[in-house]
Amino acid sequence: MKAGFVYVMGNAYMPRVYKVGATQRSPHARADELSAATGVPVDFQVLGYAEFADAFAIEAEIHDVFCCERINSGREFFEAPLQQLLDAICDHPDRLSAWTAEKDASVYERPLLAVMDGGRVA
16 A cells, blocks of 8 residues: 555646546645646646545546546546546545645636737736
């Protein structure tokens, strides 16, 4: 058993697609690591996570539950409703603690229409 966190991350440039993974470190540190390593246009954001005594077993369970929504069998990305993913993780009976983002996560549910204004995304 490996204690840790099962998380849901989103990226505004990948609407309706979420990364569901596990880590023994902070989910926010994992988001920073993924954002730096993958070359995505904007950083991944942690949308929710829960702490488990056996995080990697719970991660596998969640992946099985959402197997039909998995985009690629070799990747941890799912095209599933965000609230269903969060509920499956944060309401899991084996969770030790849980957290979800308080800000409006609807930006991850719709295509991003970015307007460039002086080099900034407005």
